[in-house]
Amino acid sequence: MFIVRNAKLRGKDNLVDIVIENGKFKEIGENIRGEFKEEIDVNGNLVSPPFIESHVHLDATLTVGTPRYNESGTLLEGIEIWGERKKTLKKEDIKKNALETIKWLIANGVLYIRTHADCTEESLITVEALIEVKEEMKEYVDIQIVAFPQDGVFAYKDMDKLMEKSIKMGVDAIGGIPHVEITREDGIKSIEYIFHMAKKYNKLIDIHTDETGDDQSRFLEVIAKYTLENEMNGLVTASHTTAMHNYNNDYASKLIGILKRADINIVSNPSSNALIQNRLDGYPRKRGHTRVDELIQRGVNVSIGNDDIMDPFAPLGKGNMLQAAHLLAHMAHLSSNEDILNLFDMITINGAKSLNLKDYGIKLGNSANFIVLDAKDEREAIRLTSDVLYVFKNGKMILKTMPVKRCLIIQDKSYNIDFKI
Known part of the structure; x- marks a missing residue:
């Protein structure tokens, strides 16, 4: 059992935590407490169905x-x-x-x-x-x-x-x-x-x-x-x-x-x-x-x-x-x-x-298939064609991405450019 913290879900104003157990979504809510094998903090990024x-x-x-x-x-x-x-x-x-x-x-x-x-x-x-x-x-x-x-x-x-x-x-x-x-x-x-x-x-x-x-x-x-x-x-x-x-x-x-x-x-x-x-x-x-x-x-x-x-x-x-x-x-x-x-x-x-899928979406009891985008919401994801930071299939991480870092130097001052506002 592990937990994804500070996830932004579509249509939700507040960040939530998502608990995954035995390849399924077990619990979704704010500030979930408990003992977990692993915790992944996604820092307010958008968590979406695949x-x-x-x-x-x-x-x-x-x-x-x-x-x-x-x-x-x-x-x-x-x-x-x-x-x-x-x-x-x-x-x-x-x-x-x-x-x-x-x-x-x-x-x-x-x-x-x-x-x-x-x-x-x-x-x-x-x-x-x-x-x-x-x-x-x-x-x-x-x-x-x-x-x-x-x-x-x-x-x-x-x-x-x-x-x-x-x-x-x-x-x-x-x-x-x-x-x-x-x-x-x-x-x-x-x-x-x-x-x-x-x-x-x-x-x-x-x-x-x-x-x-x-x-x-x-x-x-x-x-x-x-x-x-x-x-x-x-x-x-x-x-x-x-x-x-x-x-x-x-x-x-x-x-x-x-x-x-x-x-x-x-x-x-x-x-x-x-x-x-x-x-x-x-x-x-x-x-x-x-x-x-x-x-x-x-x-x-x-x-x-x-x-x-x-x-x-x-x-x-x-x-x-x-x-x-x-x-x-x-x-x-x-x-x-x-x-x-x-x-x-x-x-x-x-x-x-x-595709006539039945077991799709971030819902309790569904298979834990989901992705984490390097974006705060859908608009940012489409505008930037954002990287996918994580991919999970049946609760198992199968992809992790290290985002590109751009360091712009102007007059000896460094700026991190990520195109986000």
């Missing part, structure tokens, strides 16, 4: 430039390059890159990851590799795997059979990408198939949806329809939905109301969407993300993913959820006090809802 990576591709991560760079920066060229790489994939390479990226994510405070695994690779070593990684890392991070048909379910012969095979291998959710199917009819057919498989195998759904600037790409309404018909409210996620940015306002308003009714989860991927979308616009260039502000205002659950971390689709990234939230604040005009709090929700509790 960050959640709602959308990433661990099978492709850290492969930028292999076999070539994405010179156009478009989604379609990224798919072409990944298709070329699939011909020479080795399970050992996938696992090595995935494991390294997971370490980055943990160091950035992430303890829950939803990763998409390409299930149109004929040998399915992509799926096999990530299932093995999930098992090997389960003591340190919880991973959900989505069977993701990168090339479409019906765009090529027998892709649907590969998809079902990957489901039987033990994935957690079923994905899709209807906007890359050859026709709109095939896109709708793929959505029907995804829901059929989800019901058959009792899986969650997470579909790459309308990831384009084309205002005629309107598969999100179809997903909402099948969610309602199958009574899967709250169990379905639509990732990206960037075409919504370009819809006319009357249609978008109607659609958002339907999304709320169906309790669809939306994942915005600000880094990759900012890089990839609207490349063909010329000027003026639209912002390549979904209508985050309007979705939030109407009560739709929105979370954030990094999507691509140094892969054929986007060459940058280090798995930092605060960095993603910081970028979305600028891209989506989210700058009010309430907006900043919403952004923090999007990388914590909203992500937990998208």
Whole structure:
């Protein structure tokens, strides 16, 4: 049994102490007395539930430039390059890159990851590799795997059979990408198939949806329809939905109301969407993300993913959820006090809802999974993209960070610069 002292919890004015015993939160309160094996004083810093990576591709991560760079920066060229790489994939390479990226994510405070695994690779070593990684890392991070048909379910012969095979291998959710199917009819057919498989195998759904600037790409309404018909409210996620940015306002308003009714989860991927979308616009260039502000205002659950971390689709990234939230604040005009709090929700509790997590949050009896940030509150954390000082998994410390110290010398006088006010 140990205690964390002087913790700042979200929504609380006073600092509290947190007692952890047998990997669970046992007591939370002010000035707790008793004998403890260890005491950690966090000096008023923000203690939060872990960050959640709602959308990433661990099978492709850290492969930028292999076999070539994405010179156009478009989604379609990224798919072409990944298709070329699939011909020479080795399970050992996938696992090595995935494991390294997971370490980055943990160091950035992430303890829950939803990763998409390409299930149109004929040998399915992509799926096999990530299932093995999930098992090997389960003591340190919880991973959900989505069977993701990168090339479409019906765009090529027998892709649907590969998809079902990957489901039987033990994935957690079923994905899709209807906007890359050859026709709109095939896109709708793929959505029907995804829901059929989800019901058959009792899986969650997470579909790459309308990831384009084309205002005629309107598969999100179809997903909402099948969610309602199958009574899967709250169990379905639509990732990206960037075409919504370009819809006319009357249609978008109607659609958002339907999304709320169906309790669809939306994942915005600000880094990759900012890089990839609207490349063909010329000027003026639209912002390549979904209508985050309007979705939030109407009560739709929105979370954030990094999507691509140094892969054929986007060459940058280090798995930092605060960095993603910081970028979305600028891209989506989210700058009010309430907006900043919403952004923090999007990388914590909203992500937990998208992943359908049950044992999440700093509550008595829950598993003691939490992080300590080098920040006094959510606003400071997002503004500074603050370091994660501690990461605890089931009450066990798995990361400790020594913050950077900057000593500025002006006229022989030293100043400690930490950018805090």
